[in-house]
Structure formats: structure tokens, C-alpha cells
């Protein structure tokens with residue numbers, strides 16, 4: 049059962065991670081940085097088409113937003129996107145208040161909420177049936193946080209975030225499908241390509 053889907057508080061369409069990730073990647077044309085979280089978020093980011101400005105988190109849950117925060121602060125002229133699973137975000141809820149306090153306006157965060165730890169066997173997250181992650185984000189100080197009602201609304205919220213006066217968080221309810229691709233698991237190469245993509249390393 050997709051427990052997020054049964055939460056009556058969220059009157060939003062159940063979408064698909066790869067489809068939404070592809071929609072995001074398709075509209076990038078300014079060397080925007082995109083940080084994918086552990087597992088499915090970075091698998092789908094990879095499958096949507098590798099770019100030098102993509103970073104793929106391996107191994108640790110909950111680090112997409114903290115890493116994206118660092119990039120956004122270090123390069124304020126660059127737009128930074130971060131994609132994280134709901135289960136992973138639960139590991140690092142404190143990052144929301146840190147981001148709200150530092151408030152980089154060039155940061156857009158997407159929470160892919162399927163209500164489960166899909167990649168380890170679809171166990172329901174403890175929050176799935178009782179918590180509203182967007183409400184948690186708002187209460188953490190990220191006032192510009194909302195659920196996307198459907199794919200068009202997702203694209204509209206992404207567009208809106210580009211001119212927002214602070215960080216944006218977008219919650220999307222997704223199905224329980226696994227990621228489409230499989231990122232090449234070479235952490236050193238991932239880091240070096242990303243730093244080169246951000247212009248902070250000499251060409252390889």
C-alpha cells in the first residue's frame with residue numbers, strides 16, 4: 049500500500065519520480081547544479097541524462113539538502129536544485145531549519161514522497177500515515193513550501209522558485225516505483241566531475 053496516497057490531508061495527484069525528474073532536467077539551460085539523494089533520486093537523475101553539474105549522493109541518507117545548501121551558499125549566482133526521498137529527509141529534518149536560517153534564494157528542494165523506504169523493500173516510513181512533510185518544512189521556517197497538485201503545478205512551482213526571495217521546497221507525492229537507472233558507483237569520479245562542472249577544478 050502506498051501509505052502517503054491514503055493520507056486525506058494531501059489532495060494531490062500521485063506522480064512518478066522519473067517523470068518529474070525528467071521534466072526538471074529538460075528545462076535546465078544555465079548550468080544549474082542538481083543534487084540527487086541516495087538511491088532512487090540519484091538513479092532517476094542519472095537516467096534523465098547525465099550532466100557535469102549533477103551530484104549523486106551514495107550511501108548516506110538525508111544529505112542532498114545539506115550538500116545543496118553548501119553549493120548554494122558557495123555559488124550564489126548559480127541555481128541549485130536538490131532531490132530527496134521522504135525517508136531520507138526524515139534522517140535530517142534539522143537541515144530544514146538550518147536552510148531556513150541561512151535562506152539562500154537560489155535553492156529549490158524537491159521531496160519525493162512515496163511514504164516508504166522503497167529501495168530497501170518498501171517499508172512504510174514512520175511519518176507516512178501521520179505527518180505532512182510540507183507542513184513540517186513550513187513550521188521549520190521554510191515558508192515557501194508547498195505540495196505540487198500535479199505535473200503542471202510542479203513545473204509552475206519550479207518556475208516560480210527561480211525568482212523567489214528565499215529557498216523553495218516542493219513536496220510531490222509519488223508512486224512506489226523503483227528508480228529507472230543505476231548511477232555508476234564511483235564516488236571519486238562523481239565528486240571530480242561535479243567540481244569540474246561547477247568550475248572549481250581544472251579540466252580533467
Ligand SMILES: Cc1ncc(C[n+]2csc(CCOP(=O)(O)OP(=O)(O)O)c2C)c(N)n1
Pocket residue numbers: 086087088089107108109132133134135136137139162164165166167168
Ligand atoms: C543511515 C542509513 N540508514 C539506512 C540506510 C539504508 N537505506 C538506504 S536507502 C534507504 C531508503 C531511502 O528511502 P527514501 O529516501 O524514502 O527513498 P526511496 O527508496 O523511497 O526512493 C535506506 C533505509 C542508509 N543508507 N543509511
